[in-house]
Amino acid sequence: MRLEELDFDFPEELIAQQPAEPRDSCRLMHLRADGSRGHGVFSELPGLLRAGDTLVFNDSRVLPARVQARKETGGEVEVLFLRPLDGTSVPGRSPGTPGEPHGESWEALARPSHRLRPGHELLLGEGEKLVLRESLGEGRWVVEGLPGRSLVAAMEAQGRLPLPPYIKTYPADPESYQTVYARVLGSAAAPTAGLHFTPGLLERSAEKGVRSAFVTLHVGLDTFRPIREDTVEEHRIHRETYSVRADALRQIREARGAGRRLVAVGTTAARVLETLARTGALRAETVTGPVGGSTDIFITPGHRFQAVDALLTNFHLPRSSVLALTMAFAGVDRLREAYREAIALRYRFFSFGDAMLIDPTDEERGDEDL
Numbered sequence: 001m002r003l004e005e006l007d008f009d010f011p012e013e014l015i016a017q018q019p020a021e022p023r024d025s026c027r028l029m030h031l032r033a034d035g036s037r038g039h040g041v042f043s044e045l046p047g048l049l050r051a052g053d054t055l056v057f058n059d060s061r062v063l064p065a066r067v068q069a070r071k072e073t074g075g076e077v078e079v080l081f082l083r084p085l086d087g088t089s090v091p092g093r094s095p096g097t098p099g100e101p102h103g104e105s106w107e108a109l110a111r112p113s114h115r116l117r118p119g120h121e122l123l124l125g126e127g128e129k130l131v132l133r134e135s136l137g138e139g140r141w142v143v144e145g146l147p148g149r150s151l152v153a154a155m156e157a158q159g160r161l162p163l164p165p166y167i168k169t170y171p172a173d174p175e176s177y178q179t180v181y182a183r184v185l186g187s188a189a190a191p192t193a194g195l196h197f198t199p200g201l202l203e204r205s206a207e208k209g210v211r212s213a214f215v216t217l218h219v220g221l222d223t224f225r226p227i228r229e230d231t232v233e234e235h236r237i238h239r240e241t242y243s244v245r246a247d248a249l250r251q252i253r254e255a256r257g258a259g260r261r262l263v264a265v266g267t268t269a270a271r272v273l274e275t276l277a278r279t280g281a282l283r284a285e286t287v288t289g290p291v292g293g294s295t296d297i298f299i300t301p302g303h304r305f306q307a308v309d310a311l312l313t314n315f316h317l318p319r320s321s322v323l324a325l326t327m328a329f330a331g332v333d334r335l336r337e338a339y340r341e342a343i344a345l346r347y348r349f350f351s352f353g354d355a356m357l358i359d360p361t362d363e364e365r366g367d368e369d370l
Contacts, residue, residue, distance in 0.1 A: 001231070001232040001233065001300055001301050001302075001324070001332075002230065002231065002232070003227060003228075003229065003230050003231070003232055003319060005232075005327075005332060006227065006232065006318055006319045006320070006323050006324060006327075007318050007319060008318055008336065008339055008340075008343075010339075010343050010349060011343070014343065014346065014347065014348060014349045014353075015166050015167075015348075015349050015350055015353070016348040016349060016350060016351070016352035016353040016354075017167060017168060017169055017352065018169075018171065018176075018352060019171070019176045019177075019195060019352045020042075020196070020348075020352075020354075022198060023042075023176075023180075023195060023196050023197065023198050024041070024042045024043040024045075024196055024197065024198050024200075024201045025041060025042065025043065026041065026042045026196055026348070026353070026354045026355060027039065027040070027041060027042070027347055027348070027354040027355070028040050028041055028042045028044065028045065028048075028354065028355050028356070028357060029338060029341075029342060029347065029354070029355070029356045029357070030048055030356075030357045030359075031330055031334065031335075031338055031356065031357070031358045031359060032359055033359040033360065033361055034361070035334070035361055037338060037341065039345070042196045042201075042354075042355055043201060045201065045205070045312075045357065046201070046204045046205045046207075046208045046210065048357055049205065049208065049210050049263065050210075050261060051208055051209030051210065052209060052210075052211070052255075052258075052260040052261070053209075053210045053211070053260060053261045053262075053263050053310075054210070054211040054212070054213050054251060054252065054255040054260060054261070054262050054263065055205065055210060055211070055212050055213070055263050055265055055312075056213050056214075056215060056252065056262055056263065056264050056265060056269045056272075056273060057179070057181060057191075057194055057197075057212060057213070057214050057215070057265045057266075057269060058191040058194065058214075058215060058216065058217050058219075058265065058266055058268045058269045058272070059179070059181055059182060059183040059184055059214040059215070059216055060182065060183075060184050060185075060186055060187040060191060060216050060217060060218050060219060060268075061178060061179075061182035061183060061184055061185045061186070061187065062161055062162070062177060062178055062182070062187045062188070062189065062190050062219075063081065063152070063155055063159070063161075063162075063185055063186060063187065063188065064155050064156055064159035064160055064161050064174070065080055065081040065082070065155055065159055065161075065162050065188055066078065066079075066080050066159055066160045066161065066162045067079045067080075067081070067124060067154065067155060067158050067159045067160075068124075068158070069110075069122040069123060069124050069130065070122065070123045071116075071120065071122060071123075072120070072121055072123070075115075077110050077111065077112065077113075077116070077122055078110070078111050079108050079109070079110050079122065079124075079130065079143070080108060080109040080110075080111075080162055080188075080221070081106050081107075081108045081151065081155060081159075082106065082107045082108055082109060082140070082188060082220065082221055083106065083107050083186075083188075083218070083220070083241075084104065084105070084106050085105040085106060085107055085142065102144065102147055103131075103144045103145035103146045103147045103148070103149060103151075104144070104145045104149075104150065104151045105133070105142060105143065105144045105145075106142075106143055106144075106145075106151060107136065107140060107141070107142060107143075108130075108140070108141055108142075108143045109139050109140055109141075109221070110122070110132070110139060110140075110141050110143075111139055113135075113139040113141070116132055116135075116141070117132070118132055118133060118134055118135065119131070119132065120132045122143075124154055124158060125154075125157075125158045126154070126157065126158070128145065128146065128149060128151075128154045129145070129146055130143045130144065130145060131143065131144045152185060160174075161174050161177050162188050162189065162221065163177065163351075164189065164350065164351050166317075166350060166351075167351065167352065176195075176352075177190050177195070177351075178190065178195075179191065179194040179195055179197065180197055180198060180199055180202075181194070181197070181202075181214065183214070183216075184216045184218075184243075186216075186218035186241070187218045187219040187220075188218075188219060188220055188221040189219045189220075189221060189351075190219070190351065191217070191219055191265075191266045191268045191269070192266065192314050192350075192351040192352075193265050193266030193267070193269075193312050193313050193314055193355065194265050194266055195351070195352070196355055197265075211251065211255070213248045213251040213252055213255075214245075214248055215242065215243070215244045215248055215269060215272045215273075216242060216243045216244070216272075216292075217240055217241070217242040217268045217269070217271060217272050217295075218240055218241050218242075219240065219268055220238045220239075220240050222237075222238035225238070226317070226318075226319040226320060227319045227320065227321060227324070228319075232300055232324055233298075233300055235298065235321065236296075236298075237296050237297075237298040237321055238296065239294045239295065239296045240268075240271075240294065240295060240296075241292070241293070241294050242271075242272050242275065242292055242293065242294070242295055243290065243291070243292030244272065244276065244281075244290060244291050244292065245290050246288070246289050246290045249276075249281065249287070249290070249291060252273070252276070252282065252307075253282055253284050256282060256307070257284070261309035261310055262307055262308060262309050262310075263309065263310040263311070263312060264308045264310070264311050264312065265312050266312065266313055266314075267311075267313055267322045267325045267326065270299070270308045270311055270325060270329070271295060271297055271299065271325070272295070273307035273308050274297055274299060274303075274305065274306060274307055274308065275295040275297050276291070276307060277306035277307040278297065278306075279291075282306075282307060298321065298324075299324065299325040299328050299329075300324045300325070300327075300328055301324070301327050301328045301331075301332050302328065303328045305328075305329060305360075308329065309360075310357065310358060310359050310360070311326070311329050311330075311357075311358045312355060312356070312357050312358075313326055313355065313356055313358070314349075314350065314351065314353055314354070314355055314356070315339065315342060315347060315348075315349040315350065315353055315354060315356065316350070317350065326358070329358055329360060330358045330360070331361070334361075338356065342354075342356075
């Protein structure tokens, strides 16, 4: 796939700066299996689903990972915590005495970073300290906190949500950038397709016979990193950690075994489902308990979907890996036509924007044995 196929022009005023209120009042475009398109509001979603469908949600919760710190000289540094690291493998640390306690270690982005050096300390509020252990390049560092202190607790006390760069105003209610079912802290960005659900909408879906299964994939900050390679498949996607509890895995397997649809709520849920298929975890005889690990699955046009039967998603950034995944599911030309119509009809784009439900056409859906 050529990079220019992921390009499209749109007016910047279509970038949603605030969420719809209530959440499920945003617009919803429906790409139907017969190739036609429908338009409605998100609260009408239960009427577009089938009894027996299973909505697969990503229940990761966004960390308030953007924290202001100070250098020992007084200069301010913004620290964005990206992911926890295995403390036994942190470089730049002296061995010390056997059994000497160490603090939590994280990969973090520190800005401005050009005058920072390994061994420097950064001061957070309430007496918290970070030691810079190793520079990873491009402003990324391995940092370590104080022994016995939780850096997650420090983030929750002092941090702000790391909003996408195209959202210019911090929301009055930070919970608007969390899904109503968010449970497991760990993401640097929200799984935004789920932002449109309300407790009432979940209840109405269940009343229709639509089931829900929850998986966890912690979204990395690199989700906003544009693809720069001329050939899209040469792009190296970031790794993200995922986990699926035993009960959710059983639900997903049962749905597949009964021929019922799995509706991925967002590209992150789709990546988990396709990772489960790739690893063989959807075969009942392979795994009996919870599963998890890390995935760098990069889905581009030509991918043969094994686990996703319908996709609920937002309108994505040009030149992004999530747009490539959505094109892989819907078809390149079909999605480009839908985006042109969305722009003409003034749909709202990106994280706080409107949504799209994609039913694949017969030509796009290729069933494979799992």
